[in-house]
Amino acid sequence: MGGNALRAALNILIAAAVLMAMPWPSSAHHSFAAEYDSKNPVDLEGVISKVEWMNPHAHFYVDVKGKDGKAVTWNLELASPNMMIRNGWKRDSIKEGDQVKVNASRARDGTNTASAQMITTSDGRRFSFMANLNLDSK
Numbered sequence: 001m002g003g004n005a006l007r008a009a010l011n012i013l014i015a016a017a018v019l020m021a022m023p024w025p026s027s028a029h030h031s032f033a034a035e036y037d038s039k040n041p042v043d044l045e046g047v048i049s050k051v052e053w054m055n056p057h058a059h060f061y062v063d064v065k066g067k068d069g070k071a072v073t074w075n076l077e078l079a080s081p082n083m084m085i086r087n088g089w090k091r092d093s094i095k096e097g098d099q100v101k102v103n104a105s106r107a108r109d110g111t112n113t114a115s116a117q118m119i120t121t122s123d124g125r126r127f128s129f130m131a132n133l134n135l136d137s138k
Contacts, residue, residue, distance in 0.1 A: 036105040036115040044074055044102045044114075048094055053081045060094055060116070062102060076104055076116040093127055094119060 046064035058078040063071040078084060094100065099122040104114035119127045 035107060035109075037108050038105045040106040041117075042104050042106045042114055044076075044104065046071075046074070046100065048096055048098045048100055049073060051095060053091060055080055055082075058084060062100060072112055074102075075111075075113045076102060077114070078116055089127065093125075094121065098122070 044062055044064050046062040048060055049063045050061040052059045058081050060076050060078065062074045062076060064074055066072050079087075101120045102114075102116050103118040104116045107113035107115075117128065121127075
């Protein structure tokens, strides 16, 4: 290689090293225990207002009426969409407008966020965090 080609290759390597060393924003994946408290369960009942099938975890939002009659929206986390599909879920297993009861583990940060453990729809279908438990479905 000539002097200019060597210098260009070296500049590319330096630029690549600088880019790799830069702090990039990322959505870090944390363990269940880091985010949720299994010793702090919450039972919710309300209407699903939104369902998001996206990585790294699917989420759904439930509007729950408080004791004062005002609706409070809860953000409920599920498994990854791929894992849910492998365990029998479909994109419409739960959907906007469904009346549901949810057993979940509250977030450690005290927000209205939880990890859903069991979802029961008004027609009796039950879904776990990972698997469709409605064995009687046709």
